[in-house]
Amino acid sequence: MSNYRDNPQAIAALVDQDRVHRDLYLSDELFALEQERLFANTWLYAGHTSQVPNTGDYWALELAGKPVMLVRQPDGCVRVFYNRCAHKGSRLVTDEHGNTGKFFRCPYHAWTYKLDGAPLGMPLKSGYEGTRLTECESGQGLVEVRNTVVYRDFVFVRMAEEGIDFDSYFGDVKQAINNMVDRSPEGRLTVGGGVLRSIIHCNWKMYLENINDTVHPMSTHESATQAAKSVWATHDADEPKPMAMEQILPFGAGYDFFDKMGGRVFANGHSILGVNFSIHSGYAQLPEYEAAMRAAHGEQRAADILERSPQNSVFYPSLSVKGSPQAIRVIRPLAANRTLIEAWSFRAAGAPEVLFQRAMTYNRLVFSPMSVVAHDDVHLFESMQRGLAANGNDWVSLHRNFDAAEIGQGTVTTNGTNELLMRNQFRAWARYMAPASVSASATST
Known part of the structure; x- marks a missing residue:
C-alpha cells in the first residue's frame, strides 16, 4: 500500500496526461488527504x-x-x-x-x-x-x-487561512452564475421547494466527471428516452409538449447533437458544457417574460442571457449550475465510496412561476432518488465503484480527443464529447494534492 501522505510524487503519478489511476476512487488515504489539501484550499x-x-x-x-x-x-x-x-x-x-x-x-x-x-x-x-x-x-x-x-447571493468559503483568492480561483466561470441570476428581471433568486438528497455509494469524482459526460445518455438512459418517445409518438408532432416531455426527450438526441453543443474548460478544474446549445435550449418561449427581461436588462443583454442555456457549469470541486432550468447540484463527499448529492431549485424574482416549475420538474425528473434517469446513473456509479476493485488494469481511460497541445493552456473551447472537460478536473486535483511535484503531464489546463 502506498504512503501517499509523505510521497507527493506518488500522488502526482496517479494523474497521467490521458488517464487516471483507480486509487483516486478507491483509496481511503487519498480521501483523507483530499479533505486537507483539496477541499480546504479551494472555494x-x-x-x-x-x-x-x-x-x-x-x-x-x-x-x-x-x-x-x-x-x-x-x-x-x-x-x-x-x-x-x-x-x-x-x-x-x-x-x-x-x-x-x-x-x-x-x-x-x-x-x-x-x-x-x-x-x-x-x-x-x-x-x-x-x-x-x-x-x-x-x-x-x-x-x-x-x-x-x-x-450574487451564493456563499462560498475557503477553509484554509492562506491561498488563492475567490476571483482568481473561479475567473470567467462566474459568468454561469451571472446568467442564472440575471434570468430574474430583478436580478434576485431565492431557494424554493426544498432539497432532493441522495447518498450514492461511489467516489465523488465519479459523479462530478459524469456531469460532463455527454456520451453516456444514449446507452445509460436509453430505456427512459425510448419509453418517452413511444408515449409521445401517439401525439401530433406540432402539439405543445408537457414540461416533463420537453425535458426528457432531448436526452436521446444522439452523439452528433451532444458533440456539437461544445464545451469550455477553465483553470482550476472549472468548465461549461453546452456553450453553443444544450438539451435546455428548446424550452417553450414565454413572450411576456422575455419582454420583462428586455425592459430590465436591455435588448442585447436580455438576448445574451436567454440565448445561453448551458448543459452544466462546474464550479470545481463542489457545485454544478444550470442556468435554465434554474437548478444546482451540490457535491458533498462523505467517504472514498460515499457521496451526498443535493439538488436545489430556485425561484427568479419577477419571473413567471413556470420558470420555477421547470426547475422543480427537472430536479424531480432527473435527480430524484426515485427518478428513472437518476436510477440508471446510480446503478452504474455503484457498479463502477465495485468494478474498479478488479485486478489486471489499474487505470481509467480519459483518452477521447486527447491532444498534447491542450496541456498547460488556459481557457480552451472544444467539442462537447471531448474528455478534456474531465481531464481538466483531474489536473486541478493533482495540483492541489501534490503541489510541490506535479509533473508537466499533470499541469492544469
Missing part, C-alpha cells in the same frame, strides 16, 4: 443567502469534514462560523436550520455567544476570575471562517 459552495433570510437565522452543514454554519447578522450580512463551542467543542446547533434568536447558547454548559461570535456569558463566571481564559482561544468566542465571499 466550496456553502449555501445561498435566501436560506437565512432573517436576523438570527442559521444554516448548518459540513465542509471539508468540518461543521460550519451560515448566520444572518443584525446588519443584514451573512457570516460563516465553525459550529463548535469554544469551551468543550460541542456543536452549538444540531438542527440543519433554524433561528437562534439574539444569541447562541451551547446545550452542554450554557456558554453563550453573540451572533457575531463574540463571547456573551457563562455560568459561574466568577470561577474564571484570575485564570488565563481571556488569554486563550476558548475565551475569544466562536471562530469565523474568514475567507467567505457572497457572490
Whole structure:
C-alpha cells in the first residue's frame, strides 16, 4: 500500500496526461488527504443567502469534514462560523436550520455567544476570575471562517487561512452564475421547494466527471428516452409538449447533437458544457417574460442571457449550475465510496412561476432518488465503484480527443464529447494534492 501522505510524487503519478489511476476512487488515504489539501484550499459552495433570510437565522452543514454554519447578522450580512463551542467543542446547533434568536447558547454548559461570535456569558463566571481564559482561544468566542465571499447571493468559503483568492480561483466561470441570476428581471433568486438528497455509494469524482459526460445518455438512459418517445409518438408532432416531455426527450438526441453543443474548460478544474446549445435550449418561449427581461436588462443583454442555456457549469470541486432550468447540484463527499448529492431549485424574482416549475420538474425528473434517469446513473456509479476493485488494469481511460497541445493552456473551447472537460478536473486535483511535484503531464489546463 502506498504512503501517499509523505510521497507527493506518488500522488502526482496517479494523474497521467490521458488517464487516471483507480486509487483516486478507491483509496481511503487519498480521501483523507483530499479533505486537507483539496477541499480546504479551494472555494466550496456553502449555501445561498435566501436560506437565512432573517436576523438570527442559521444554516448548518459540513465542509471539508468540518461543521460550519451560515448566520444572518443584525446588519443584514451573512457570516460563516465553525459550529463548535469554544469551551468543550460541542456543536452549538444540531438542527440543519433554524433561528437562534439574539444569541447562541451551547446545550452542554450554557456558554453563550453573540451572533457575531463574540463571547456573551457563562455560568459561574466568577470561577474564571484570575485564570488565563481571556488569554486563550476558548475565551475569544466562536471562530469565523474568514475567507467567505457572497457572490450574487451564493456563499462560498475557503477553509484554509492562506491561498488563492475567490476571483482568481473561479475567473470567467462566474459568468454561469451571472446568467442564472440575471434570468430574474430583478436580478434576485431565492431557494424554493426544498432539497432532493441522495447518498450514492461511489467516489465523488465519479459523479462530478459524469456531469460532463455527454456520451453516456444514449446507452445509460436509453430505456427512459425510448419509453418517452413511444408515449409521445401517439401525439401530433406540432402539439405543445408537457414540461416533463420537453425535458426528457432531448436526452436521446444522439452523439452528433451532444458533440456539437461544445464545451469550455477553465483553470482550476472549472468548465461549461453546452456553450453553443444544450438539451435546455428548446424550452417553450414565454413572450411576456422575455419582454420583462428586455425592459430590465436591455435588448442585447436580455438576448445574451436567454440565448445561453448551458448543459452544466462546474464550479470545481463542489457545485454544478444550470442556468435554465434554474437548478444546482451540490457535491458533498462523505467517504472514498460515499457521496451526498443535493439538488436545489430556485425561484427568479419577477419571473413567471413556470420558470420555477421547470426547475422543480427537472430536479424531480432527473435527480430524484426515485427518478428513472437518476436510477440508471446510480446503478452504474455503484457498479463502477465495485468494478474498479478488479485486478489486471489499474487505470481509467480519459483518452477521447486527447491532444498534447491542450496541456498547460488556459481557457480552451472544444467539442462537447471531448474528455478534456474531465481531464481538466483531474489536473486541478493533482495540483492541489501534490503541489510541490506535479509533473508537466499533470499541469492544469
